[in-house]
Amino acid sequence: MSGDVAPVLELDEVSAAYGPYRALFEVSFSVESGGAVALLGPNGAGKSTVARVASGLVPVTSGRVRVDGRDMTGEPAWRIARAGLAHVPEGRGVFDSISVEENLVLSFRRRAGRRMVPASLERAYASFPVLGERRHDRAGTLSGGQQRLLSLAKVLVVPPKLLIADELSLGLAPSVIDDVYAGLAEVRRSGTALVVVEQQVDRALALASSAVVLERGSVAYCGPASGARSVVERVLERRSRTHDAGKDAGPADRTTPAKAVSPRRA
């Protein structure tokens, strides 16, 4: 790893499993401070699992996870969050049963301090007026896009060291995706490092400086963003071929590591 500054996130030969189902096989990559990494791969490649391992939601079975130079392997999720890592999970990432404002307050109190809450709320509503209009509604009544904006508002106002955003664009209309990506770009300008998990390869690569491509739980590519597109296409093609041959799928298949591509280290 280069320089004197430790990377904000470093995965070192990380393997992970859901009970008996193995999902990651010795995945290694790192995110430099202030950098932006696109995490790409077909469905089921293990992108969300990487995100969950990094934030402590899924325990690793072997390997190390370092956040900001500190070894965080096996630490509970809340410790990792306090170390400065924010994870916006796939799908719904807000508390449905409390109000929009309470969602924000919950987050700001912990990360900005009690006294900063009113000012932070004001900034959030200034950036996302729609949240201000709905502040007293239960967050569950927001639309999918508005919920993503709510998640973004939390990190935008109090920037963490690293933001892992898992498929923020999923199920959104193109114009809303534009809003969300504008938000992400702003988060990045504030100095936060980014890991962007995406199906929309172009959007992610436009934002990121480097990319990691996963294939069946292993790293198929790790390097500058410019070189990722061809790998992604290759991986997708290979996948559709195995699908046609009917060899893929089935949990038994998942338990064997993919040998096709040897992971490269950063």
Add this chain to the structure above:
Amino acid sequence: MEQLLGFAVPGIPYGCAYAVFAVGLVLTYQTTGVFNFGYGAQAYASAFVFAWLVDGHGWSTWAAFVGSVVILGPGLGLVFDRFLFSRIASTNTTAKVVTGLALLVGIPALLPVVFSNENLVGVPSILFAPGTVYFHLGPDVPVNGIYLSAVLLAVAMLVILVLLLRTTSLGLEMRAAVESRRLLELEGVAAVRVTATAWAVSGLMAGLAGVLLAPTEVTVQAQDYVTLMVAAIAAAACAAMGSMTVAAVVGVLIGVVSLTAQGYLPTSSFWYSAVLPAFPFIVLVGALLFVPRLRRLEQVQDPLSTVDPPPPLPTARVRGREIDRLVHTAFWLLVVVFVGSMLTWMPTSWETVLNQGMAYSVIFLSVTLITGTAGQLSLAQATLAGVAAFSAGQLARHFGLDFLAGGVLGSLAASGVAGLLALASLRLRGLGLALMTLAAALLFDVAIFPAQAVSGGTGGIQLTARWLPLDLLAPNGHAYFLLVFLVLVVCAGAVALVQRGTVGRFLAAMRGSELGAAGVGVNIAWQRVLAFVLSGALAGAGGTLLAIQQTVIAPGEFNYQLSLAFVVIVVTTGVGTVEGAIQAGVGLVVVEQLLQYAPQRLQGLAFVLFALGALTYAAHPEGIVELEKRRWTERAERLLARRHGASATAAVTGRS
């Protein structure tokens, strides 16, 4: 006006205790996601220990208060959280309800064993002296220390809790933790601690409510805490488990209205004897029927539940052919030996015990069907058994109908009641259904079974030989044994057939996911009613048999506590299989009989044992006996495999 006040004021301490309790229930539900049936037992425990310390050990009131409320209350809450509820997945309503019930059944039975058996009388009140009249609301309306303490403590607690929940970060985090602990952790909050705090606070409230109520009664009795529990559940249901203020107000109203009505109604009227005691249940049923939000309870889903690995597949028990043959042979041998022994050398006392166990087994089969197969929590199975028994008794008494024929008709009646119950609660599920059936059970207990026309008063109906053919009542004949054995075999076979047939598959699909089952075209409403009707018939058959065995049909034999205990017991041994029900029935009576030989103090321990067993339900939903059976089969298989060499290793598939 004067008179109204005179009647209403004595209702205030009750109302306040109900209110505190209801608020505690709502608080626990909102901050932990658990509807804690064990709450009443927690309150009772604190009151019991409080009385025990003051009465039996001469502690000062305040020291005892600290020991029983400030320390024991939150302590119990923390223990429940740490060892029980934190291990149950938030979506598993059945496990949460069963665990709560186990506490409700187990703790009151355990306390006299741990502490002492004697009655605890003259419990002091905290804050103000109970006997002293502080002021008058009117010439004839004195206000003594009990009222003052109750009102002050209740109001103070309500204010503190509303402030805690609505204005502090801890309150906000507690509400968020109910929805998703993981999402909360992602915010940098240690969710485990938040939930533990919530349990400690709710435990403190339970203790306080218990000690608050203690001085209003002469002795500290578990029974009072059940009334308390029901009134509080009703108040909490009216508030849709949401608003603590509404819960508190309804709680106070239930207490005050009950006592006011008690003052006005003539003591000999039907209203006084039947409707009044049932008042909290009527409120509860009304809330369950008409508060729409209660239908959507338990629907909040953790968005991060996809992080959990899928539950392990039910290990398909492919027993090796060799073991299968062995088990079958052993089973038939056991049956033959059992029947042979019962007919020949078995002492009459043990024959009676085992007969009773078989009668229980028939009732337990109804639990297997409704809960194990259909996945519906019914807390009224003992009531259904009672409906059949009382019907048969009345038919025999008034029309001279043969008791067995009456039993068949009675079982039909029980089916009908069960069907009606299912129809009334079509829109409820999970917790709502459990509460509805519990309310029905209590309604029968308080208002219907004790009625002169049903049971002939508390003494019950005495069976006479005239009603029964074949000398079934003769203590040392074997007629009863043959009858109960036959019915058990038929019922067990019927349940096994249902489980394996089309209906069983539909019911299993419904147990897995009602939405999913409805999606593939299963008529949920009809399947539910069917399951209830069938289980009503089984419970009725068992109830009739039990009545013959006891030779008297008393209301106490079929009360709601038994219904709760039934669920707890069956779940302990194994709720999924026919064998589980039979093991539960026989196990219950054998344990009780064996305890007869133990010191007096340990007599109540049978329920405690089963309650302890039920606490393992969350970890092993198949039941202890079934679990052990599987383990032993696996062990045997491994042994065989080793003996046969490597070729047979493929047979061992289960993980443990």
